[in-house]
Structures are given as structure tokens and as C-alpha cells.
Amino acid sequence: MNFSIQATQGNARACSFELAHGIVQTPIFMPVGTQGIIKGLDSIDIKTFLQTNLILANTYHLYLRPGIDLLQQAHGIHNFANFHGNYLTDSGGFQAFSLSGNAKPSDDGIAFKSHIDGSSHFFSPKKVLDIEYAINSDIMMILDDLVGLPASKGRLLDSIKRTSIWAKQSIEYHNRNKQEREIKNTIFAIMQGGIDYEMRKRSAMDLVELEFDGYAIGGLAVGESSEEMYACLDYACDFLPIHKPRYLMGVGTPENLLECIDRGVDMFDCVMPTRNARNATIFTSYGKLHIKNACYKNDFTPLDLECQCYTCKNYTRAYLHHLFRSAEISYHRLASLHNLSFYLALVRGAREAIMQQEWNHYKKEKLRDLQINLESKMK
Structure with a gap:
């Protein structure tokens, strides 16, 4: 090798x-x-x-x-x-x-x-x-x-x-x-x-x-x-x-x-990104959200405003909420694509930060953002 x-x-x-x-x-x-x-x-x-x-x-x-x-x-x-x-x-x-x-x-x-x-x-x-x-x-x-x-x-x-x-x-x-x-x-x-x-x-x-x-x-x-x-x-x-x-x-x-x-x-x-996706937990740049919650029924924003994945470019939280509540199989695909894209973007960002000698800043900022509770702000 x-x-x-x-x-x-x-x-x-x-x-x-x-x-x-x-x-x-x-x-x-x-x-x-x-x-x-x-x-x-x-x-x-x-x-x-x-x-x-x-x-x-x-x-x-x-x-x-x-x-x-x-x-x-x-x-x-x-x-x-x-x-x-x-x-x-x-x-x-x-x-x-x-x-x-x-x-x-x-x-x-x-x-x-x-x-x-x-x-x-x-x-x-x-x-x-x-x-x-x-x-x-x-x-x-x-x-x-x-x-x-x-x-x-x-x-x-x-x-x-x-x-x-x-x-x-x-x-x-x-x-x-x-x-x-x-x-x-x-x-x-x-x-x-x-x-x-x-x-x-x-x-x-x-x-x-x-x-x-x-x-x-x-x-x-x-x-x-x-x-x-x-x-x-x-x-x-x-x-x-x-x-x-x-x-x-x-x-x-x-x-x-x-x-x-x-x-x-x-x-x-x-297995966490896909297993959690199937069970309604979505990873985002600012903490986790639970797409089955009623607060997303009329939310027409992407799962993560900072995400460029296929799901976030094409579908809304309201639609994913509807799919999950309706037990539609397509929900599993769209939610899994997002969660995996989030994980992959996180490690690609880590690589780039190390290459640019900005790792310490990247880690600190990401850890801070991941602790934000989006859902507590929506109540």
C-alpha cells in the first residue's frame, strides 16, 4: 500500500x-x-x-x-x-x-x-x-x-x-x-x-x-x-x-x-447516520433535529441551510416530515443521503483544514456549532 x-x-x-x-x-x-x-x-x-x-x-x-x-x-x-x-x-x-x-x-x-x-x-x-x-x-x-x-x-x-x-x-x-x-x-x-x-x-x-x-x-x-x-x-x-x-x-x-x-x-x-435517519433524527450544522416533530409540518426550509446535498437542494423539512409520518420508503433514502452527506462533508472539511493549517479553528467552531439546539429555539 x-x-x-x-x-x-x-x-x-x-x-x-x-x-x-x-x-x-x-x-x-x-x-x-x-x-x-x-x-x-x-x-x-x-x-x-x-x-x-x-x-x-x-x-x-x-x-x-x-x-x-x-x-x-x-x-x-x-x-x-x-x-x-x-x-x-x-x-x-x-x-x-x-x-x-x-x-x-x-x-x-x-x-x-x-x-x-x-x-x-x-x-x-x-x-x-x-x-x-x-x-x-x-x-x-x-x-x-x-x-x-x-x-x-x-x-x-x-x-x-x-x-x-x-x-x-x-x-x-x-x-x-x-x-x-x-x-x-x-x-x-x-x-x-x-x-x-x-x-x-x-x-x-x-x-x-x-x-x-x-x-x-x-x-x-x-x-x-x-x-x-x-x-x-x-x-x-x-x-x-x-x-x-x-x-x-x-x-x-x-x-x-x-x-x-x-x-x-x-x-x-x-451505522449512526443511516440508522438515526431512519428513526427521524437528522444531523445538521447546528445540532440535531427530529423530523417527526410537529414543528416541521409547515417548515419549508431545507433540512440544513448550509448543506449542499441532494436532499437539501430539492426538498424541505415539511416534505420530509410528511414522508416520515406517512411511512413512505422514499423518506429513508432522502434522510440517509442527507445524514451521510453531512458526515462526509465534516471529514472533508477536516482534511482541508489540516491541509491549510486551520484545524484547531475548524474543530473549535464545529464543536461549538454542533452543541446548538435548533429545536429549543423553535418552541
Whole structure:
């Protein structure tokens, strides 16, 4: 992977790296496309309106449905979904965590039962990569043992040991595949360790030795406070190589993104923009609004006066309020397009501010504006 740093200000970084389906510029927010496409949108929406070239897909879900045989027949997810930008696929570790009673980790991998039909399956480090090769992920996350917080030191240590063993198996298998056949997939490891300094350091040292293309910070936003997460990132980022991408998994709010960029994180993903959109919460430049509220029934202004997204250019709050109240499916598309456009504009603005050495001002102004409560002024 050709990774370069264009500018820094403090710990905040503006970087770029090249993947098989295009150059990625950071900081970047990756919209979540669990089934290979963003819920409520299609590939034309992504290319035309969001104009982003890196989204996240879910290894566990694509393995169960449509299955690796079909994905191989389609020559990968890019052809199948008609999105020819880059895909990052997670490893299944989070699903093992979220499935709880239906998944059981061991030193060899994770046994789980399908949430669809109850059938039994097993993810080993090699199996996960084989699935991701079938998907043809541009960035493949390796299998990890995710721990919810709070957790004992003993459980954190078990997670680190298991994740490190799986990481070694994964990189050795991937390197053999690179020698045997031409593949362009890149591979990221996932640091664990909760919010414990020594545990994070130990996990990072194990993984950095193995020379992955990039490194993720896992095991955060799983029960700790934002302040605890920020304190962890203050040292966790320092444990990772300067010359590799840093990816914070599953985070988060617009405020989270700004604070974490400030601490040296390059990449983010989260379901929040689309999930909140479907549940009537709209992100704007001046705080959140809840489009189902009656105050928007006769409001003929855009969702966000400062936004240039497709939805804000063409539709009003009154119309989105009507669609939501009427349970129209088109509401999901329009609201999701806006919320994702807002997130993407936020990180693009962050990149530009870092490039122009105006990051501190940008962060301060954005955090101030995001705390404004629009709805309290309308009462």
C-alpha cells in the first residue's frame, strides 16, 4: 500500500493511500453497507450524490447471504452491487460479540449459529480471509476477539493473546496467497486491550511486528464513556506506526469524529447516520433535529441551510416530515443521503483544514456549532 502523509497539525493528519479501486484521502468516514450496499441507497446514489469511494460491508452477513459461491460467480462484490469504488470488510469479530449466546470463541476461531436459520458455522482466521477473497475486499479486516467493557484484566489478556495468534495465522496465510497468485487485497490488523494502557501497548507491539498494511483500534465504543475513549486514544494511536493508516472501528457521533481526528485517527465507520435517519433524527450544522416533530409540518426550509446535498437542494423539512409520518420508503433514502452527506462533508472539511493549517479553528467552531439546539429555539 502506498501511504503518504500530506499534512499534520498537532496529531491530526491528512493522508492518502492507494487501493485497487481508487485513491483514498483521509480523514475519511466509511458509510456502512452491511449487505454490500448502503441501506436504502444504490450504487448510483453513492457515486452521484455521496461521491465517496470507500464503504464498509459485512463479512458475516455476506457469508450467510448471498454466500461465497454466488459472490465468486459474480467475480466479487464490486460487480454484484455495481459499486466500483473500494470496499472494506469487517472480520466477523463484532458479530461474535453482538450475537452473544449464539457465538462462542475458542483458540481456533469462533463457532456461531446463523441468526437467519440457526445453522451452525465456524470462522477461523483462514476461513475469514477466504470469505473476504471471495468478496474481493479492497481492505480485509482479520478475525479478532472483541471484548465489551467493563472487562477484567484476565479477559482482556485472553482477548489480546487470541487476537495476536489469529493475526499471525492471518498474515502468514495472506502472504502465501500473495506469492501463489496475483491479489490486490490489503489486510488490516485490529488492536484490542480495552481502556488499559499496558494492555493496549502489548496488543499493539504484537501486531506491529507482523507488518500489516494498516491497523485498526477495536474494542472501543462498546460500553466506555466518550471521555474514557478519548483518553485511550491519546496513547493508543502513539503505539501504532506513523506510516500506516489508523482506523477506529464503530465510531461515532460528529463530535466523536472531530475529537478522534484530533488524536490521530484517519478512518471511521458507524451505522449512526443511516440508522438515526431512519428513526427521524437528522444531523445538521447546528445540532440535531427530529423530523417527526410537529414543528416541521409547515417548515419549508431545507433540512440544513448550509448543506449542499441532494436532499437539501430539492426538498424541505415539511416534505420530509410528511414522508416520515406517512411511512413512505422514499423518506429513508432522502434522510440517509442527507445524514451521510453531512458526515462526509465534516471529514472533508477536516482534511482541508489540516491541509491549510486551520484545524484547531475548524474543530473549535464545529464543536461549538454542533452543541446548538435548533429545536429549543423553535418552541
